[in-house]
Amino acid sequence: MTPVLKTVHLVKIYSDGAVPVPAVRGVDLQVEPGEFVAVMGPSGSGKSTLVHMLGGLDSRTSGEIWLDGQRVDTLSESAWALLRRKKIGFVFQFFNLVGNMTVADNVELPALLAGASPKEARERRESLLGALNLTERADAAPGQLSGGEQQRVALARALANQPSVLLADEPTGNLDSRNTRDVLKLLSNVHKEGQTIVMVTHDARVAGLADRLVSLFDGEIVDDGRIARKRTRTAGAVIDLR
Amino acid sequence: MRLHLLALLAKEPAHGYELKQALEQTFGSAYPSPNIGQIYVTLGRLEKDGLVKAVDVEQSNRPNKKVYYLTAKGRETLTLWVDEPTEGPRVRDEFFMKLVLAPLTGIADRMALINRQRRHYLSLMGDLNDLLSRTAPDDHVQALLIEGAMLHLQADLDWLERCQEDLT
Ligand SMILES: Nc1ncnc2c1ncn2[C@@H]1O[C@H](COP(=O)(O)OP(=O)(O)OP(=O)(O)O)[C@@H](O)[C@H]1O
Ligand SMILES: [Mg+2]
Numbered sequence: 001m002t003p004v005l006k007t008v009h010l011v012k013i014y015s016d017g018a019v020p021v022p023a024v025r026g027v028d029l030q031v032e033p034g035e036f037v038a039v040m041g042p043s044g045s046g047k048s049t050l051v052h053m054l055g056g057l058d059s060r061t062s063g064e065i066w067l068d069g070q071r072v073d074t075l076s077e078s079a080w081a082l083l084r085r086k087k088i089g090f091v092f093q094f095f096n097l098v099g100n101m102t103v104a105d106n107v108e109l110p111a112l113l114a115g116a117s118p119k120e121a122r123e124r125r126e127s128l129l130g131a132l133n134l135t136e137r138a139d140a141a142p143g144q145l146s147g148g149e150q151q152r153v154a155l156a157r158a159l160a161n162q163p164s165v166l167l168a169d170e171p172t173g174n175l176d177s178r179n180t181r182d183v184l185k186l187l188s189n190v191h192k193e194g195q196t197i198v199m200v201t202h203d204a205r206v207a208g209l210a211d212r213l214v215s216l217f218d219g220e221i222v223d224d225g226r227i228a229r230k231r232t233r234t235a236g237a238v239i240d241l242r
Numbered sequence: 243m244r245l246h247l248l249a250l251l252a253k254e255p256a257h258g259y260e261l262k263q264a265l266e267q268t269f270g271s272a273y274p275s276p277n278i279g280q281i282y283v284t285l286g287r288l289e290k291d292g293l294v295k296a297v298d299v300e301q302s303n304r305p306n307k308k309v310y311y312l313t314a315k316g317r318e319t320l321t322l323w324v325d326e327p328t329e330g331p332r333v334r335d336e337f338f339m340k341l342v343l344a345p346l347t348g349i350a351d352r353m354a355l356i357n358r359q360r361r362h363y364l365s366l367m368g369d370l371n372d373l374l375s376r377t378a379p380d381d382h383v384q385a386l387l388i389e390g391a392m393l394h395l396q397a398d399l400d401w402l403e404r405c406q407e408d409l410t
Contacts, residue, residue, distance in 0.1 A: 213360065235370065239391050241269075
């Protein structure tokens with residue numbers, strides 16, 4: 001099987017400041033179709049930089065990025081942008097919604113840009129907003145929403161074009177526990193349907209849904225392995241009610 | 243478990259097996275169910291200490307069963323327990339000892355220890371996610387117990403990250 005994503009010795013050095021900052025230092029990563037990969041690590045370890053490069057939102061310094069078997073880091077900016085619309089859904093750490101469009105249009109737009117018919121785009125939007133408990137906010141502008149609502153709209157938008165891979169950077173950073181539950185349910189459902197996911201998160205509940213954990217430290221992968229399931233454990237494994 | 247049983251008996255007299263069922267019903271699959279032997283041993287001790295008394299109830303074509311009820315002293319003990327503030331959780335963290343003392347063993351790759359532990363916590367978290375998704379939304383006791391366990395795990399993971407930053 002062709003991996004959905006592959007990087008070969010990927011490096012990012014920010015050199016816009018006085019001293020160059022090596023943010024990602026030689027990452028080799030391969031993500032298979034249908035995998036759910038959680039990326040964790042301390043603040044500043046390079047998580048956002050890595051997923052931004054994977055999504056073509058930031059340029060690499062050296063190394064290779066492959067998407068669905070195609071090398072993309074050497075593409076022209078416009079060719080990369082075109083491919084991205086079709087194949088990548090991105091949820092930003094700070095959501096980036098289009099301010100002068102309604103919630104509904106924010107979610108439909110990526111599907112339309114990726115070539116869906118208006119009817120398909122609308123149906124997909126309705127089902128995603130429904131799953132995230134946002135149907136009633138469809139006609140609002142993003143500025144009228146709470147942080148948690150904007151975060152959920154951003155997730156709906158990223159899934160609208162049924163991307164090859166969903167890249168998400170702290171998608172539950174602003175959510176309370178009830179809303180996190182909706183997001184967890186949606187993520188776990190799309191994952192069961194075969195959606196490939198690469199997600200940066202500090203939220204252990206979200207990371208607990210993943211099949212695999214990649215730990216970054218100082219711009220390098222220091223651990224990469226499966227998250228096992230026992231399926232027999234109870235809360236008693238953590239809390240001792242005496 | 244002594245006080246849990248006293249609390250259940252404050253509601254109504256019961257025999258050992260009924261107490262086991264009551265605990266199971268309250269916590270469901272979110273908590274390991276107590277073993278019946280343990281319950282009988284605890285009831286025996288409570289009886290010896292004068293906190294409960296037992297009466298033999300005859301049953302047709304079965305051996306008699308012992309029905310336990312709370313004594314005045316038992317009720318006093320229970321009230322004291324409810325009235326007192328409870329000690330905060332005392333975290334018994336074997337992993338931290340391991341992490342700190344590991345260099346002494348000569349096989350100390352703290353980074354590897356932390357990484358393995360992190361995946362272990364996440365695998366526990368995955369199980370709790372499954373458990374929570376199977377819990378009825380109106381079963382608040384079970385759901386809150388699971389959520390509590392999740393929040394503790396989150397704290398353990400944050401702590402692990404701090405250890406990684408400062409000890410490796
Ligand atoms: N545009 C930039 N210019 C210069 N340095 C940057 C830039 N963006 C990030 N960095 C630096 O690169 C390193 C990695 O940053 P990055 O944002 O990828 O971390 P992160 O793991 O996502 O952290 P957090 O958990 O806080 O979001 C940090 O040292 C950061 O200061
Ligand atoms: Mg970040």
